[in-house]
Amino acid sequence: MGTGVIISGAGPVGLMLAGELRLAGVDVTVYEKLSGPSGESRGVGFTRRAAEVFHQRGLLDRLGEIEIGRQGHFGGVRIDFEMLEDNHFGIRGVPQYRIEEVLEAWVGELGLSVQRGCEVTGFRETAEGVTALVETPGGSIEHTADYLVGCDGGRSTIRKAAGIAFPGREATRGMYVADVVGCDIPTRAIGERVPGGMVMAIRLEDDVDRIIIHPDGVPPHDDRSRLTFAEVADSWQSLTGQSLHHAEARWVSAFTNATRQAAEYRRGRVFLCGDSTHIHIPAGAQGLSVGVQDAVNLGWKLAADLQGWAPQGLLDTYHSERHPVGARLVRNTLAQSSLYLTGEEMEPLRGIMRELVTFPDAARHLAEMVSGLDVSYEVGDGSHRLLGRRMPDRELKRADGSPTRVAELLHAARGLLIHSADHTEAARTAAGWSDRVDAVAATWAPSADAEDGQGAVDSVLIRPDGHVVWTSPGGGELADALPRWFGPREHSARR
Structure with a gap:
C-alpha cells in the first residue's frame, strides 16, 4: 500500500x-x-x-x-x-x-x-x-x-x-501586502482609514515593516507573480502621501476579499x-x-x-x-x-x-x-461547561508532588485522563485503553477554577486535540466516553 x-x-x-x-x-x-x-x-x-x-x-x-x-x-x-x-x-x-x-x-x-x-x-x-x-x-x-x-x-x-x-462570494475589493526594509513609517497596528481606502503598518523586526494596503475597489490583479513593488509603493503613496519607492521589498503579494x-x-x-x-x-x-x-x-x-x-x-x-x-x-x-x-x-x-x-x-x-476559544463540539451527554470545549492549560501537581501542566501532558498527542488520587475507579476503567490513553493522577492548582471560569472539575478525559469529552462531575459515564472516542477496549492493529 x-x-x-x-x-x-x-x-x-x-x-x-x-x-x-x-x-x-x-x-x-x-x-x-x-x-x-x-x-x-x-x-x-x-x-x-x-x-x-x-x-x-x-x-x-x-x-x-x-x-x-x-x-x-x-x-x-x-x-x-x-x-x-x-x-x-x-x-x-x-x-x-x-x-x-x-x-x-x-x-x-x-x-x-x-x-x-x-x-x-x-x-x-x-x-x-x-x-x-x-x-x-x-x-x-x-x-x-x-x-x-x-x-x-x-x-x-x-x-x-x-x-x-x-x-x-466573488471579490469586491483587494489588498496589497509587502515586507519593506528601510521605509521608516509610523505603526498603524490595526489599520487606519484614509480617503480612498485603509492602510496598516506593523514593525516585524529592526528596520523591517509589514505594510497592508486596502484601496477601494479590486486591484488590477491578485497574481503575486506579476505584482511589482513599484505598484505597491504607488498605491501606498496615493493613500498616505508618503513615498516608499526608495525602500527595498523582501516580499510583495496581492489578495482579494473573495470568500x-x-x-x-x-x-x-x-x-x-x-x-x-x-x-x-x-x-x-x-x-x-x-x-x-x-x-x-x-x-x-x-x-x-x-x-x-x-x-x-x-x-x-x-x-x-x-x-x-x-x-x-x-x-x-x-x-x-x-x-x-x-x-x-x-x-x-x-x-x-x-x-x-x-x-x-x-x-x-x-x-x-x-x-478561537469559542469552539465546542458535540461529545455526548453531560452538563459540565467544559464538555466539547478545549481544556485550558491548568497547572497540576502529580501524585508524587512534582508540578506539571495540561499542555505538557498532551505533548505525545494521545488521549489523556486526569483524575484525582482518590478517583481510582476512573483509573481502573481507563486501564483497558492504556495503549491510547494516558492516565495521570494529579490535583488541580487552587486558582484554576477562577482562571478559566468553567466551573469546578475533579477528573477529565481529553482527546489528543485538547478537547474535553468527559468530566467528573457532570460528564456522564467514563465507560461510555472511552469507547465513543477511543474505540473498543480490545482491537487488532491493521499494521
Whole structure:
C-alpha cells in the first residue's frame, strides 16, 4: 500500500498534520511543489487557541521570543482583552515562514523529510486506497496510500480533482501586502482609514515593516507573480502621501476579499485541510490558526483509523466538527470586512460597536470568536461547561508532588485522563485503553477554577486535540466516553 497518508502541501497546516501523524507512528509522505521555503508570510502571528495547540505539542517555545497582543479588535473596533477572565491574548510578530521553519524541523526530528519540488497533480481512488499522481524533478510517478490530504491552499488542486464544490462570494475589493526594509513609517497596528481606502503598518523586526494596503475597489490583479513593488509603493503613496519607492521589498503579494468554503471536508479517502477548505480576507491571523486546528483535529482520527481502533464514524466527525468552525470563520471575516473597510457610511455602526464592546459579555463573545476559544463540539451527554470545549492549560501537581501542566501532558498527542488520587475507579476503567490513553493522577492548582471560569472539575478525559469529552462531575459515564472516542477496549492493529 505504500505510506499511510500522502499530504499535498508543506505550509504550516500540512506540516502540522504531518507531525501529528508521525507522533502516532503513521507513515507519511509530504509533497511540496516549491523547491525550497518561500520566505513569504501572509500572516504575522496566530490566535490564542493556535498558541495553545502549539504549546500542547511543545512547539510554542521553539518560536523564540514572541509578543503577546493584549489588545484585540473586531473589524477595527478595539476590544480590551484585559477585562476578560480567560486569556484571549494572541501572538504577534511571528511571521509564517518562521512557523514553517519550526514545524519542518519538528517533523524532521520525527523522521520525516519533505519531498520538495514535487507537485501532486491528481489522483485515482479505489476501495483499497488512493493513488496520487506526482510530478517530480525526475519525472512523473504514482504513489499509493490509504489516504490523501490536500493542504495545498485556496487554489487547491486536490479539491478540484475531487470535484468538491467551493461556493462563496466573488471579490469586491483587494489588498496589497509587502515586507519593506528601510521605509521608516509610523505603526498603524490595526489599520487606519484614509480617503480612498485603509492602510496598516506593523514593525516585524529592526528596520523591517509589514505594510497592508486596502484601496477601494479590486486591484488590477491578485497574481503575486506579476505584482511589482513599484505598484505597491504607488498605491501606498496615493493613500498616505508618503513615498516608499526608495525602500527595498523582501516580499510583495496581492489578495482579494473573495470568500469561499468547501462544501465537503472529506470525500471518500480524500480530505481537505486549511486554506483548501476556506478563503477569506486576512483578519487577526485566523486563517492559519483555524487551519492548524483543522490539522490537529484530523491527525489523531486518521491515526486511529490506520491503527485499527477508530470507533465507527470517527473520520466523519472531521467534517461535522470542523465545517461549522470554517463557516463561522467565513461569516466573521465577512462581517469584519464590512465593518472595517467600508467608508463613512458605516461610522454609525462602528460607534455602536464601540459602545457594545465595553460590556464584558459582548466583548467576550467577539473575543472568543476571533481567538478561537469559542469552539465546542458535540461529545455526548453531560452538563459540565467544559464538555466539547478545549481544556485550558491548568497547572497540576502529580501524585508524587512534582508540578506539571495540561499542555505538557498532551505533548505525545494521545488521549489523556486526569483524575484525582482518590478517583481510582476512573483509573481502573481507563486501564483497558492504556495503549491510547494516558492516565495521570494529579490535583488541580487552587486558582484554576477562577482562571478559566468553567466551573469546578475533579477528573477529565481529553482527546489528543485538547478537547474535553468527559468530566467528573457532570460528564456522564467514563465507560461510555472511552469507547465513543477511543474505540473498543480490545482491537487488532491493521499494521
